[in-house]
Amino acid sequence: MADTTTPSVAPIGGSDAGETTQEGSVYALVWRTFRENRPAVISLCVFVFFLIFSYVGPYLYVTNQTNGFIAGSATINGVSTVDYPWFHSWHMILGGDNSGFDIIGRLMIGGRTALTVGILSGLISTFVGAAWGAIAGYRGKSLDSLMMRVVDIGLSVPGIFLLIVIVVLFHSSSTTITLTLGLTSWFGSARLIRGETLSLKSREFVSAVRVLGGTDRRIIFRHILPNTVGTMVVIGTFAVADSILALAGLGFIGLGIPLPNTDWGSMLQNAVQYAPDGYWWDIVPAAVCIILVVMSLNYMGDALRDGFEVRLQKR
Amino acid sequence: MLVLVILFTFLLEHMVPGGPAVVALGNRANARTIYIYNKTHGLLAPILVQFFNYLKHVLTFHLGTSIVYHAPVWTLIRSALSHTIVLVTVALVLQFILAIPLGALQAQRRNTRFDYIATGITFVLYAIPVFLIGEFMVTLFAIQLHWLPGLVSQTAGPWAVFTSPLQFIMPIFTLTFLGIGGLSRFQRSSMVEVLAQDYIRTARAKGLSEKLVMRRHAFRNAVLPIITIIGLSLPALVGGALITEYIFDIPGMGSLTLQAANTQDMPVVVGTTIAATAFTIVGSILADLLYAVADPRIRTQSR
Secondary structure (H helix, E strand, O other): OOOOOOOOOOOOOOOOHHHHHHHOOHHHHHHHHHHHOHHHHHHHHHHHHHHHHHHOHHHHOOOOOOOHHHHHOOEEOOEEHHHOOOOOOOOOOOOEOOOOOEHHHHHHHHHHHHHHHHHHHHHHHHHHHHHHHHHHHHHOHHHHHHHHHHHHHHHHOOHHHHHHHHHHHOOOOHHHHHHHHHHOOOHHHHHHHHHHHHHHOOOHHHHHHHHOOOOHHHHHHHHHHHHOHHHHHHHHHHHHHHHHHHHHHHHHOOOOOOOOOOOHHHHHHHHHHHHHHOOHHHHHHHHHHHHHHHHHHHHHHHHHHHHHHHHHHHO | OHHHHHHHHHHHHHHOOOOHHHHHHOOOOOHHHHHHHHHHOOOOOOHHHHHHHHHHHHHOOOOOEOOOOOOEHHHHHHHHHHHHHHHHHHHHHHHHHHHHHHHHHHHHOOOOHHHHHHHHHHHHHHHOOHHHHHHHHHHHHHHHOOOOOOOOOOOOOOOHHHHOHHHHHHHHHHHHHHHHHHHHHHHHHHHHHHHOOHHHHHHHHOOOOHHHHHHHHHHHHHHHHHHHHHHHHHHHHHHHHHHHHHHHOOOOHHHHHHHHHHOOOHHHHHHHHHHHHHHHHHHHHHHHHHHHHHOHHHHHHHO
């Protein structure tokens, strides 16, 4: 884990640079605490599994995911694939949904959208929030109170209502949903990064840059933000989890990614309609995927937070 | 604060291709009707004037007319809002009744098996989306076991939660479980922090019974920070109420919003968003006031 690309994190405070080289880079330290946390390592494995499952899976396990009824008109062992239970045959291990789509294949493309939208909007929310918080915290005074008032409002609006407004006003697609999710969830991270900026801006290295004639923009983006990387990684992990949950919620109320594409929430909504008729098994696969991915992200976030806190203690 | 939210929806409406006229008339309005609408509704005026008109309309509850119901949006909201308020309030109270003792007990028996099991359960609850809890309960109790009704009666008034509670058991608990994970974890860490304080050691040293130490000294101090969480957890709760209402067909704000969303009834969607936000803001302010009541230090300061 030797890190040469972003050395700006290690030499905080300058004097303890020797200690960090002695102990290896900061990231090695974080990785070491992370590795000791068994649930976190399992979570990492689960998450990587789902990444491979969703992005590589469709190439290894080829299914027809565009034309359901052609697939659905087929019968396997005399049972139509449309109401096909689990483990009925090796052709469709988890059975088929109401349109005859193979559920494993469906989970793969659903996971691809869920993870892509989740990760991208998580990144957007983290970076927008970090930039907002750093600028507000560094500039202070009236700009700070104005910007933080916006954050207060953002935190008090129930996000799902905003999502619905935007999905209804502008039509729904993965791009609009990604942008909306990202741009309506950064308020929490702005608040956290602002707090960290307030403590960073009184440090010597910031004064040093200012004395050397560095502009505010340079100080904020080159010196303060790189020093909040730990917080940003932790926030980002939770933000991705929250986005995946929000997308699933949106899909569940029928405003998710439009057909023929799908996401785990839309799969759930689809399955739920047939649950009263006894097809309850259709609900389980997508539900399990959502819970596993979100839980693994939460555990990893917790472990990363512990890791970065250890880094702070060592300093 | 509300004014800025209204500004936001105002800007959104203007960002839609075609502007507010399309929002009010629907996607299929033609150029002529749009022009007439713009002219009769003062939408050809400068944008700042338009905003102040819009603000005045919203603040006097003129939120436009629903395309689908042909009724004023505020009338629709008013009948729906009471359902949501009752649902959210009952769930909020239940959350605290369940989560606070759980977290406190966990802190008291820190690192015992009870603590680990409770932590595990709350962690799972934290990761399960609210609609899965709801669907799971419906599938189990309504569809498989036939113990509870799966939907809420449409004719029930907002107070039906208390008059015929059976049909509300599942919706209320769905919404309650939503916050228990986070709340009990917060209560646990707050209580752990308090238990490490000097005054707890003093209380123990002067020979108070463990029960008294916990109740009088630890619990009271640990509960205080939780009250600030009320305000912060309200948006999530109102959002959860939307999904809960969708699952159980409760005629509240959430159902109204979703029906409107599915029929492209934009004035209603925008109106409910403003109303839901106003509701959460008022709730947060009430929570702040409650904090002042609960914390004797703030009470004496203000005197």
